[in-house]
Amino acid sequence: MSDELTNKTQEETENAAENQAQPAEAEVTQAEATENEAVETTEAVEAEVAEPVVAEEKAPEKPVREIKTFTGQKSEKVYTLDELEEASEDYSDDEYSKMVSMYEGTLTSITEKEIVSGRIVSIDEKYVIVDIGFKSEGIVPVNEFKNIEEVKPGDEIEVFLDRVEDREGQLVLSRRKANTLRVWQKIEQVHESQEVVEGHIKRRIKGGMVVDVFGIDAFLPGSQIDVRPVRDFDAYVGRNMEFLVVKLNMSSENVVVSHRALVETDLEDQRQEILASMQAGQILEGIVKNITDFGVFIDLGGVDGLLHITDLSWGRVEHPSEICKLDQRLNVVVLEFDEERKRISLGLKQLQPHPWDEINQKYPEGTKVQGKVVSIADYGAFIELEKGVEGLVHISEMSWTQHIKHPSQLVEKNQVIECVILNINVDERKVSLGVKQLENDPWKEITERYPINSRHKGVVRNLTNFGVFVELEPGIDGLVHISDLSWTDKVNHPSELVNKGEEIEVSILAVDFENRRISLGHKQIMENPWVNFASEYQLGSEVEGVVTRLTDKGAFVRLPNKLEGFLPQREVEEPNEMRNNFKPDTTVTLAIIEFDEQSRNITLSQKESARKEAEKEMKKLQKKKEAGEQPTGALTLGEMSGLAELKKRLDDENQDQK
Structure with missing residues (x-):
């Protein structure tokens, strides 16, 4: 009890003694009785405290808050709140209010979700009973203490006040939350002050490592382990390293640390020194830090430079790993230094002679x-x-x-x-x-093996719209143009006459040695029917043929020597009756009025044939008349007159067409 509380209690006791005005002997007796009662009460309290509170079946009882009063210089009385309430009848209202105020003054003002100090009252198998100066004591599970053997009743500890009362009215405390909150406060402090902390790398996870910092799991990204890329993460597991807290989010309990930041700080002075002396053409030694598809990053001692894939070698490089390996030491030349952007372009091939120097001397033609x-x-x-x-x-x-x-x-x-x-x-x-x-050029003796107009057999290798490629021997091909496939047929595509892979006979028409081309002919192995036809049939002569097909413009007629002629509708005597008179497979006699061997056109005429026939008959009659012979036969004078008129009409039409 404080001195103030003791003095006030003593004054009240003395005033009460004076008002009663009892004899001195009675006062002594009363004081002795009071002292004996106080001693008994104290022994009872000590006995009660000596027995630990067992919280297995029920919550611990509410603590008895004590207040000491003195009835004399050598006597002390200890009251509980219940005893004060019972004794309220012996005191005035003013006196009772003062004693209650003194009792409430012994209670501590507390707030939930804060760390408070308390004293261990007792320890059992499951709980630690802690007095935090509140009207009731709280309990903390034993498993929240790392080493329960290191604490004992009477020790001062820090606990976290989770709730003032639970469902059973019990004060809810937590040792673990108090420790955790203290750790977070410490981490927040080192984060704000950028203080270096030591941590233990526990294990590897995706993207980095888990580090124990003050008992809290922090995340160490793989890129923040070192300034150089880490290739063996497992080698860091179990190591103690220094870190900086670079990111902190207490609400999500997220802590990010970095060891690279410490290394970069140490390298900053060296980096500034290197950049200050950097210039193009400078040859430096570096270590291969990272290899990518487009180049190699070289560590020049705190400063990184890029050795592009095109500057690795004068030759073709599919991937930089063909030339460099990780952690390899290389001498490189500074090609370009961008002071503003702090970018360094390096070269490796520039330290070697250019391979095109004196190329003609190394590789002469031939x-x-x-x-x-x-x-x-x-x-x-x-x-x-x-x-x-x-x-x-x-x-x-x-x-x-x-x-x-x-x-x-x-x-x-x-x-x-x-x-x-x-x-x-x-x-x-x-x-x-x-x-x-x-190898020897097979075209050197081509004219000796394939003279002009010589005949050879070859295999159809390919068909095109304009002709047929025929292989005469391996590597030697010739072209049969579509116009040289047949004398008589009008070929729209070579596939109408020949097939791929078929062996045909050809004739050598021309050889172009410079362009390595051979012109072949297939129809030339046969006689030209147009020559024979031209010698046998002249213009105006009559020819016998067979109608093959009709069109809207006329009829096609098959002639001797497998040739074909065309009878236009205008050359028919009765055009309206053409389909009846010129049916397919009908044999007809017609006159040749046009013959073009180059374009392969033969034009026929029925009118000209009829005119020729009429002319013949007129000549016969004229000869008989001149000889004085009388005309015989079926012709009458009227028919002879009509024949003359027909001849005259045909001659006029023929003259008009010309």
Whole structure:
């Protein structure tokens, strides 16, 4: 009890003694009785405290709050609140109010969700009873203490006041939450002050590591472990390292730490020194930090530079890993330094001689060389002769004899082949190569093997709209134009006469050695029916034929020598009766009024044939008349007159057409 509380209690006791005005002996007796009662009460309280409160079956009883009063200089009385209420009848209202105020003054003012200090009252198997100066004591589960053996009754500890009362009116305390809150407060403090903390790396997770910092799990991203990319995360598990708290979110209990930030701070001075002396053309030593598809990042000692894939080698590089390895030390040259953006472009091939220097001396035209196929396109294959020197074997330079549709038919990537230097263009840095030049050219003696007008057999290799390609021997093809397939047939497509893979006989029409072309003819192996027909039938002569088909404009007639002529409708005597008089397979006699061997056209006429016939009859009659002979036969004078009129009409029509 405080001195103030003791003095007030003593004054009240003395005043009460004076008012009663009892004899001195009675006062002594009364004081002794009071002292004895106080001693008994104290022993009872000590006995009660000595027995620990067991909270297994029921919540601990509410603590008895004590207040001490003195009835004399050497006597002390301890009252509970219940005893004060019972003794209220012996005191005035003013006196009772003062004693209640003194009792309430012993109670601590507390707030929920805060850390408070308390004293351990007792410990049992399940709970630790803690007095925080409230009207009731609280309990804390034993499992919230890491080492329960290290605490004992009477120890001062910090607990978290979760709730003032639960359903049973019990004060709810937590040792674990108090410790956690203190840790979060400490983490918040080091985050604000950017203080370096030590943590223990517990395990690896996706994206980084879990670090124990003050007993709290913090996240260490993989990119924040070191300034260089980490390739073996497992090697860091179990290590103690220093960190900076770079991100803190107490509501979501998220803590992010970084070790890289500490390393970068140490490298900043070195970085500034390197950047201050950086200039183009400077040769530096660096370590391969990271390899990507487009290049290599080089650590120059706190400063990163990019070695682009095109600056790794004078030759073709599919991926930077072909040239560099992680953690490899390299000498590189500074190609460009952007001081404003702090970007450094590096080069490796620039430290080596250019492979195109003295290229003509190394690869004279006609030289046989070996190279590796590095790329294949539709038009040819690229051959690497050495790093930085590539040549193209065009598809036309791959074989004298084979019909190559794609270079992959002869070569494949990474294959080493032999070829010949055909041409070098230094300005454009192009090398033309050939493979077929390694063999004899079968076209050199082509005219000896295939003289003009000689006949040969070949296989139809391909059909096009304009003709037929015939293979005379492997690698030697000739073209039969569509006009040279048949003398008589009007061919719309070569497939009407020949098929692919079929063997046919051809004649050599022409040989173009420079362009490597041979013109062939198929109809030339047979006699030309147009020549025979022209010698046998002249213009105006009559010919007998068979109607093959009718059209709206006339009729087609098959003539001798497998030729075909056309009878226009205008050359028919009775056009309206043409379909009845010129049915298919009908044999007719017609006159030839037009013959064009080049365009293969023969035009026929019924009118001209009738005029010719009438002319013949008139000549016969004229001869008989001149000889004095009388006309005989079926012709009458009227028929003879009509025949003359017919001849005159046909002659007039023929003259009009001309």
